[in-house]
Amino acid sequence: MLKISKLNAKIDNKEILKNFSLNINPGEVHAIMGPNGSGKSTLSNILSGKKGYDVSGEVLFEEKDLFEFETEERAHKGIFLAFQYPLEIPGVNTNIFLKTSLNAVRKARGEKELDAIEFLKLVKKKSRELKFDEDKLNRQLNVGFSGGEKKKNEILQMSLLAPKLSILDETDSGLDIDALKIVADGVNALRDDKNSFLIITHYQRLLDYIKPDYVHVLMNGKIVKSGGAELALELEKKGYENFH
Amino acid sequence: MKEQLQKDFDNTIKNLSLSQKDIQVKKFYLDNFINRGFPNRREEDWKFSDLNQIIKKNIGELSFYSEYTSTNKIDTSVFVDGLEHNKIVFINGRIEKIDFDYEKKDQIEIVDQSESINELNINNSLSDLNNAFTNKSFKILVKKGYKLSKPLIIYHTTNSKIWSKNINLRLNFELAEDSSLRVIDLFNDTSEKNFLNIFYDFELKENAILKNYKVDKSENRNIKYLFNNIDQNKNSISETFIFSSGSNFFKSEINCNLKGEYSSAYVNGIFSLKDDKHHEIRTIINHLTENTISYQLIKSVLEDSSKAVYQGKIFVNSKAQKTDGYQLSNAILLHKDSEFNAKPELEIYADDVKCSHGSASGSLNEDSIFYLMSRGLNYHQSRELLINGFLLDVVEKITDSEIKNLIKNMIGIKE
Numbered sequence: 001m002l003k004i005s006k007l008n009a010k011i012d013n014k015e016i017l018k019n020f021s022l023n024i025n026p027g028e029v030h031a032i033m034g035p036n037g038s039g040k041s042t043l044s045n046i047l048s049g050k051k052g053y054d055v056s057g058e059v060l061f062e063e064k065d066l067f068e069f070e071t072e073e074r075a076h077k078g079i080f081l082a083f084q085y086p087l088e089i090p091g092v093n094t095n096i097f098l099k100t101s102l103n104a105v106r107k108a109r110g111e112k113e114l115d116a117i118e119f120l121k122l123v124k125k126k127s128r129e130l131k132f133d134e135d136k137l138n139r140q141l142n143v144g145f146s147g148g149e150k151k152k153n154e155i156l157q158m159s160l161l162a163p164k165l166s167i168l169d170e171t172d173s174g175l176d177i178d179a180l181k182i183v184a185d186g187v188n189a190l191r192d193d194k195n196s197f198l199i200i201t202h203y204q205r206l207l208d209y210i211k212p213d214y215v216h217v218l219m220n221g222k223i224v225k226s227g228g229a230e231l232a233l234e235l236e237k238k239g240y241e242n243f244h
Numbered sequence: 245m246k247e248q249l250q251k252d253f254d255n256t257i258k259n260l261s262l263s264q265k266d267i268q269v270k271k272f273y274l275d276n277f278i279n280r281g282f283p284n285r286r287e288e289d290w291k292f293s294d295l296n297q298i299i300k301k302n303i304g305e306l307s308f309y310s311e312y313t314s315t316n317k318i319d320t321s322v323f324v325d326g327l328e329h330n331k332i333v334f335i336n337g338r339i340e341k342i343d344f345d346y347e348k349k350d351q352i353e354i355v356d357q358s359e360s361i362n363e364l365n366i367n368n369s370l371s372d373l374n375n376a377f378t379n380k381s382f383k384i385l386v387k388k389g390y391k392l393s394k395p396l397i398i399y400h401t402t403n404s405k406i407w408s409k410n411i412n413l414r415l416n417f418e419l420a421e422d423s424s425l426r427v428i429d430l431f432n433d434t435s436e437k438n439f440l441n442i443f444y445d446f447e448l449k450e451n452a453i454l455k456n457y458k459v460d461k462s463e464n465r466n467i468k469y470l471f472n473n474i475d476q477n478k479n480s481i482s483e484t485f486i487f488s489s490g491s492n493f494f495k496s497e498i499n500c501n502l503k504g505e506y507s508s509a510y511v512n513g514i515f516s517l518k519d520d521k522h523h524e525i526r527t528i529i530n531h532l533t534e535n536t537i538s539y540q541l542i543k544s545v546l547e548d549s550s551k552a553v554y555q556g557k558i559f560v561n562s563k564a565q566k567t568d569g570y571q572l573s574n575a576i577l578l579h580k581d582s583e584f585n586a587k588p589e590l591e592i593y594a595d596d597v598k599c600s601h602g603s604a605s606g607s608l609n610e611d612s613i614f615y616l617m618s619r620g621l622n623y624h625q626s627r628e629l630l631i632n633g634f635l636l637d638v639v640e641k642i643t644d645s646e647i648k649n650l651i652k653n654m655i656g657i658k659e
Contacts, residue, residue, distance in 0.1 A: 048618045051610075071617035080618075087615040091633025093659060100629070101619035108620065140633070157619060 001026050001196050002047075002165055007057035009042055009221075016042045018221040020057070024165070027193040031207055031232060032200050034218035035240045040200045041084060043218075044169040047198075048081040049074050061165070076108035078164030082154040082171050089141040094153070097141050098123055102160050126159050130186050147174035155186040166190065167198045172206035184209030204236040245305075246278055252309035256377055259313060266359050273361065273375035280369035289368070292553040292585045293524045295469070298493050302467060303437045306410045312338045312379050322401055322432045327650055329428075330396040336403060336435070337411035339380055344396075351390035355383040357416060364445060364473050366499065371471070374412045374443050383416040386423040386452075395426035395647060400442070402435035402466065409438045416445045419452035419480075426455040426644060431490065433464035440468045448480035450504065455644055457485045459654055460494055467493040478504030485642055486513040487655050488523040488552075495524040501532060502564075508537035512641040515542070515575075516655070517550035517582075524553035527571075531564040531597075538568070543638050544575035544605075545631050546582035557589040560597050567597040575605035576634060632658055 002024040009017040016039045024030050034040050046053055049071035059066040061077065069077065089097070103113040114122065127134050132152045142150050151171055158166055168187070172180055187197065187210050199210060207215070207229065215231040216223045219240065225231065253274050257267055285294035299306065316335035323331070333341040344352050361375040386392065402411075419425055448454055454474070468491050474482050486496050500509045513525050529538040544552040558569040575584035588601035608630055616626035639657050642648040652658070 048614075050614050070622075071614060072620050072622045075618055075620035083615065083618075087609075087612050089612055089615070089630065089633060091636040092629055096659070097616075097619075097629070100625065101616075101621060104622070104625065105620040161620065 001062060002198075003058075003060040005058045007046070007059060008055070009039070009046055010054040011042070011052060016221050017046075020222060022216065022223065024196045024198060026164075026196055027191075028214065029191070029197040029199065029210065029212045031212040031215045032198065032218050033202065033204075033215060033232060033235055035202070038218045039221040040218055041169055044081055044167045044198075044200055047074075047167055048079060072104070073108075075161070075163075076105055080158050080161055080163035080166045082151070082158055082166065082168045084169040084171075084173065086142050086150040086154055088143045088145075090143055092141045094139055094141045095120075095123065095137045098137070098157065098160060101157065105161050123156075123160065126156055129189070130156055130159065131182050132156050148176065148179040151175055151183060152179065152186075155183050159186055159190065162190070164194065165196050165198065167200070169200045170202065171199075172201055172203065180206065181209060204232040207232045245281070248305065249274065249278055249308055252307055253376060255309045256379070259311075260358070260379065262359060269361055270376050273372045276372040277369050277376055280372065283369060289526060289555070292555070292587070293493070293495055293522065295467075295495075298467060298522070299439060302465065302492055303408055303439060306408055306439055308377055308410045310337055310379070310406070310409060310411060316340055316403075316405075319401065319403075322399055322430070324397060324430070324650065327646065328394050330392070330394055332396065332398045332415075333401065334399065334413060335401045336406045337379070337413060337440070339382070342382070346394040347392055348390070351387045352392075353385040353387070355385060357381050357383045364443070364471075364499075366471070366473075368471070370441050370469055371443065373410070374414060374441050377410070377412040378414045379412075381414040381416070383418060385418045386420060386425050388420040389422045390420075391424040392426065395428055397428045397430055400429060400431045400440070402433045402438060402440070404435055406435050406438055411438060411440050413440070413442045414444075417454075418447045419449060419454060421449045422451045423449070424453035424455075426647065427457070428647065428650075429456070429458040429470075431458075431460045431468070432462050433466050433490070434462075436465040438466045440466060442468070442470045444470070444472045446472065446474045446482070448474065448476045448482060448507075450478045450480065452477070452480045454481070455483045455647070457642070457647055457651060458496065459487045459651065460490045461487065461654060462490045464490055465492045467491065469495050469497070471497045472499065474498065474500040474509065476500065476502050476504060476507040476509065478506060480504060480507045481510075482508075483510045483643060484512070485651070486511075486525060487516070487651065488513060488525065489516040489521075489655070491521070491523070493522050495526065497526045499528045499530075500538070501530045502536035502538065503532050505533050505535050508539075510538070510641070511540040511542075512638050513542040513554075514635055514638050514655070515544035515546065515552040516635070517544070517552055518547040520549050522551045522553075524555070526553075526555045528557045528559065529569065531558070531560040531567040531569060533564055535566045536564060536568075538570070540571035541638055541641060542571075542573040543635055544573070544584055545578065545635065546575060546584060547578045549579065549581035549583075551583040551585070553585045553587075554603075555587040555589070556601070557591065558599055558601070560590075560592040560594050560599065562593040565594050565596045567594060567599065569597070569599040571601045573603045574634070576631065577605055577607055
C-alpha cells in the first residue's frame with residue numbers, strides 16, 4: 001500500500017529524514033517509536049502533503065507517486081493524519097466542517113454526497129461509539145475542547161472518512177487511560193485486512209491497546225531497528241539510549 | 245473649484261424657495277467650505293485617507309449642482325424580498341419615497357426640515373458642504389413608547405444618469421422615550437465616480453433603542469462619506485453594524501455621545517475589500533456620565549492592494565466614573581500589498597473606569613489551511629471556511645435575529 005524508499009527531507013537546510021525506507025502492506029499496523037526530534041512528525045507531515053520541506057526519494061501509495069498529489073487529493077485517496085496538535089478553528093462549526101469534509105471526500109471517491117439528515121444520523125452514531133460529547137458537534141471546531149476531546153475528534157474524523165492508511169501522530173499524548181482506551185477502540189474498529197495504520201508514539205502504552213504487527217525505532221531520521229510487538233516492550237525497558 | 249462651487253450654489257438656490265435669511269446661512273457654509281476645501285491628510289482625522297487626493301485621483305472635477313425637479317423611476321428590483329419593511333428611497337440624492345405603511349400613522353411624524361441646517365458640533369468641512377447644498381431634508385420622529393413593528397430600509401440608489409457629481413443628503417431621527425427603531429441602510433450603485441456626502445443625526449431619549457445596519461455591498465467606483473451623530477440619554481441603546489465593501493472609497497464616521505447614565509453604544513464592523521478599494525471607520529465614543537458602556541469590534545479581510553483604516557477613540561470625561569469601554573480590531577491580509585491601519589485612542593479623565601483596546605493583523609494561518617486540506621477540502625474551500633469563521637462572530641453580534649439572517653444572506657456569511 002505504502003512504499004517509502006530512500007526518503008530524505010530537509011527543512012531550512014537541516015536534514016531530518018535520511019534515507020528513510022518503509023513498506024506497509026494492506027491490513028498491517030506499523031508503529032514508529034523514537035525520541036523527540038527523531039523525525040516522526042516530519043514523516044507524518046510529508047505523507048500528508050504539508051508544504052515547506054525539501055524532499056527527495058520516492059513514496060508510492062497504491063503504486064502511484066504520492067508527491068504528485070496535493071494534500072486534499074491524498075485525503076481523497078485514503079490517507080488520513082490524526083494530528084498531534086489538532087488546530088482550533090474559530091467560527092467554524094464542527095458539524096458543518098465534518099459534513100464539508102466528508103462530502104468532499106465522498107464526491108472525490110465517486111460516492112453520493114450525504115444530505116443533512118443522513119449526515120447527522122451517521123455522525124451521531126459515530127460520536128456515541130467514540131463517547132464523543134455530541135454537544136461538541138455544535139461548537140466551533142476544537143475551540144475550548146480539552147486535549148482528550150480534540151484527540152477523540154480526530155478519531156471521529158478518521159472514522160467518518162474511512163481511510164485506507166491512517167497515520168496517528170502521537171495521538172496518545174495528553175490522553176488519560178479512559179480516553180486512550182476509547183481512541184484505541186476507535187482504531188481497532190477500523191482494522192481489517194485492507195486498512196493500514198502507521199502509529200507514531202513515544203511510549204509503549206498505546207501499543208497495549210492497539211497491537212502492532214511491526215515496530216520500528218526511528219533515531220536521527222533513520223530506522224535503526226525493526227521488529228515485532230515485543231520490540232516496543234524491550235524499548236520501554238531499555239530506553240532509546242541503547243539504540244545509538 | 246471655487247468658481248464651480250459658486251456657480252453650482254447659485255443654481256441650487258434658484259430651485260429652492262428659501263428666505264433671504266436661509267440663503268445667507270447656506271452662503272455662510274458655502275464660504276466655510278470654499279475656505280477649507282476637502283479634508284486632507286494634514287488633518288489628524290484624515291491622515292490615513294486624504295479625501296482631497298482621493299477625489300482628485302478618482303473623480304477629478306466634481307460638480308455640485310443637481311437637478312431635483314423631475315422624479316426618478318424607482319427600480320423595485322433593489323427592494324429586499326422576504327422581509328416586510330418601511331422604506332425611504334433616495335435616487336441620485338433625491339428623496340423619491342417615504343413610506344411607513346406598516347406602522348401606526350399617528351406614532352411617527354415626518355417633519356420637513358429643508359430650511360434648517362445641521363448644527364452638529366463637528367470640525368469637518370464636509371458638514372459645511374452638506375449644509376450648503378442639501379436640497380431636502382426630513383426629521384423622523386418616533387413617538388413616546390412606540391416600537392416600530394417593521395424595520396426601516398433606506399435605499400441609497402444611484403444610477404448612470406449622474407457622473408462626477410457631489411450629492412449631499414441629510415436625515416434626522418428623534419426616538420422619544422421608550423421607543424425603538426431598526427434602520428437598514430442599503431447602498432445600491434450603478435453609477436460611477438460620484439461623491440456621496442451623507443449626514444445622519446439621531447437623538448435617543450430615555451430607554452430608546454436604535455439599531456442601525458449599513459450594508460455597502462454592490463461593487464461600484466463611487467466615493468462615500470457617511471457621518472452618524474448619535475446622542476444618547478439615560479438607558480438608551482444604540483447598535484451600529486457596518487459592512488464596508490463595495491464602494492471605491494467609503495468612510496463611515498460614528499460620533500456617539502453617551503449623555504445619560506446606563507446608556508450603551510455598540511459598533512461592529514466588517515471590511516471586506518479587494519482591488520484598490522480604500523475604506524475607513526472612524527468612531528468617537530464620548531462617555532459623558534457615569535455607568536455607560538461602549539463596545540466595538542472591527543474585522544477586516546483585505547485582498548489585492550486594498551486598504552482599511554480603523555480609528556477608534558474612546559473619550560471618558562472626569563464625571564464618567566464606572567465607564568466600560570472596549571474596542572478590538574483584527575485583520576487578515578491576503579496579499580503583500582494589502583494594508584490595515586488601526587489607530588486606537590483612549591482619552592480618560594476619570595479614575596474608576598474599565599477601558600481596553602487591542603488590534604492584531606496577519607495573514608491566513610497556513611497550519612489551519614493544511615489541517616482543513618488534510619480533511620479533503622481544497623485550498624479555496626479551506627480559505628473560504630477560515631475567512632467565514634473569522635467574520636462570523638461580528639455578524640453574530642447583531643442582536644436582531646431577523647436582520648442578522650438577512651445580512652448573512654446579503655454578504656454571504658454562513659453559520
